[in-house]
Amino acid sequence: MLSFAQQRLWFLDRLRPGRPDHNVPTAIRLRGRLDQGALVLALTEVVRRHEVLRGRIVVVDDSPYQATAPVESFTPTVTDLTDLSAAHAHEQVRELVARDAQAPFDLGSAPMLRARLIRVADEDHVLSLVIHHIAVDGWSLSVLWREFSTVYRAAVSGREADLAELSLQYRDFARWQRSTHTGSAPQGQLEQWRRQFAGRIPSAFPTDRPRPALWSGRGDQVDIDVPGELSDRIRALGQAHDVTPFITLLAAFQVLLAHHSGVPDVPVGTPISGRTRIEVEPLVGFFVNTLVLRADLCGDPGFGEVLDRARRCAADAYAHQDVPFERLVEEVGPERDLGRHPLFTVMFQLDEAPALPSGLPGLTVSAHPVPHNGVKFDVEVSLTDHGDHFSGVLRYATDLFDHHTMERIAREYRSLLDRLVSDPERPISAWGPRLGPEVGEVVPPARPDTVPTATALPATAPCRRDGSPTETELLVLDVWAGVLGVTPDSVHADFFAWGGHSLLVSKVMSRLSRALGLELPLALLFHHPTVTELAHAIEAELTRDLVSTGSGPQLSPAGEGLRR
Template sequence: MSEIAKQIAGLSPEQRAALRKRLAKKQAEDRNRVTRRADADSYPLSFIQERLWMLNQLEPGPLYNDYTAFRLTGPLDVPALERALTEIVRRHEALRATFPDDGGKIQQVITPAPARMELPLVNMRGATEQEVTDRAREEARLPFDLARGPLMRAKLLRLGEEEHMLLLTMHHIVTDGWSMGVLLQELGALYGAYVRGEESPLSELPIQYADYAAWQRENLRGEALERQLSYWREQLRGAPATLELPTDRPRPPVQTFNGARHYFELSADLTNALRGLSQREGATLFMTLLAAFNVLLSRYTRRDDIVVGTPVAGRGQAEVEKLIGVFINTVVLRTRLDGAPTFRELLGRVRTMTMSAFANQELPFEKLVEALRPERNLSHTPIFQVMFSFQVPAVGGSNEFAGLRINSLDADNRMSPFDLVVQLTEGPETVRGRFQYNTDLFEPETIER
């Protein structure tokens, strides 16, 4: 008998039970930890990557381009900026992924890191603001080839001696909103180091996105998958297939994605009032604004059963927080307004519903669609057609490094993936928002009202 076995044999029944409990907990933690996979020629896609690949086949073009524009003010070291971008592409395998179709089997292939990432410099000195905006929009709308890559590109516009605009565009299959925050943070650290003649201050990443994709495929199956599916089947039982907003034009037989945006801002007084109400009712500002938005949708549709989608970060494991990749998931939020509830009563319903939904957010939206098998209709998206998004900005405002001031700008590619998207951003004093809407359904005047 080994020394360890003797020690275990000497434990009391209570101590042995406690040991088994600790071992079971450690095994569960190990299962939930994303670890480095073995090197291979190709790797599986995550569930959202698989869906995005399919959607790209149905609607090839710029619809799933993620893009941003940074205004750079101050003396710019272009070689240092190019070197920083090259290092980011080397660090994050997701930015080097391609998705070739091998006889119907889609895998992601990680291409070698480039010796130098191209950063074309376009001279736009003397250009008008509209000309610069048009150039940025043109860049955002250029499609990607998922099979060949690369799926990230950069372009630098020179507006003046110390005024530039950096345009970054990536396909959504390799990035999300959180990733842009990671990229900006690394860009600042690397650029500053290279300007000073130093090497990269960033430690190597212990895992990569492909590790997460393999982990997700391995862990989300069997009992774990069925437990989540059971909740969502019950939650969405009998839910309406569409949210019939009154449109200015008939819905086309095949969904289009032409879009526009309308911006607005809630005043400081209204924002403070909403925060106060949220605090008194034990709700978050997100819940309060969602409840108000549901009232608006209910009045326009004359329905008391409202279904919308909302994005969540999808980064439940600490080890993936510093990765660039597409982790974002969509959670379906169903609100019942039957029984003529007061707003406080409705807020209570929304609070309970959202807490329950977020507790079951691990199920990829792609698996939910697959399980529910909603009747397919090419004229609209399945399960929901309106997206409600609320965030405290991780990217935005002003950043400064190595004497360079960075301001992120909102580039508009004039597209909309849903009938209507409402995006709200909480600031220190006010809430800023925008409606992104399908222009084949709605006139600008309707949205403005």
């Protein structure tokens, strides 16, 4: 059994297989005398303790489940570069770390953790880990490094590690979550989210170019730095309004979004640990949930009032955080669009400095940079609280934005922060009367209402001369009835209008693929959501397969004889 979050990642992997979109890479540099055997033992023990790291996804009756592989499935790779010059070795390290980070996982094969130890010199090593997000989150990395450190210290001392066996595994959480969110238990929290999104179409950050039909994940980033003096004032203002630095930084960015979009409500997503039960705190796994925070900037308030509103908004969201984001998407039912994230397009987060191993005898540990050129949202702001200042990056989709645009946004954000905290009672419009591009900039055309489809369809839909459904349409209707529990009343019925959602798409396309003996892409149903459109798209796929292989079932022009 998978958790809701795991099931969504499994679906996204099937929708666009062979991509590294959900890889979580991290790397550390180890200077000093390293005990390689102790390091391998420490990593292996962490994998043994946390079954999710050596799991794989199996499909039974069109539904995904997690199976656990033996710990022997995990084997770290050791790469020795000591025969290279120092400059060449470090260049190779960068290439290896980047290549590992971009290598996709096969979710049907264990483990979900890859490790490479790179020996640069006798007392200089780099350890690169890549974990699929389906098995890990940010909190989990702290757990992983803490246990790794404990086992390593014990191993170099020749003793057993003092780690209590885990009483729970991630699969226990997944089972609990499924049982908790079945039936009427979560309806109260779901209703609150429904009211928040009822009749309100999320606004998006204005882009430099029209949005493509398919999300590519290509991205770049610019740096954001908030100096110490400004950081101190941000903390002081937050304390005066009883809000955290996160709320203050987020509220300022929402003001910036409002200035650029021209609307007072641009929803922003933010991650939350999702560990609402103390029993799961020592576990590695994908617990993190996503909350959607909607700013209320109506009436041109001062920033102090914005902070008060933001505090109430956040408190309400936290009070309803038990609803998995995946359930929220199903319930709200946003317009299906493979070119954007549902419900929001901007992500904002503030984290502490990333966790590292500690107390390793004879070793100095530091973070090693990992290239990050992929994005999941239009704009992602990721800041770190260093105690005396804030810094981070603004990542963006290069399909949508130019680099100079994002550099300007980063500069404006820092400048706006300074102005807002300096005079929090002044109306926010005073700091951003401009509600669009800078003077002289070319405004890109709006995205067309029509979205290009993966398979071009002729103007006429497939049907027999007497108007009755084709064999292909009958097959689609039969499969839909089995998955939806109700039979659509027309070949023009829309799958999503009849209660279908993204996770049911997988079941439909799996059953159709089995019936036809051809692997059909999941995206086909998104692009062709009605019975007749999907039937014709399937026939086009089958015809393409026949042409490429020269074999297969013989089809009549109307698709008769297809069902078998």
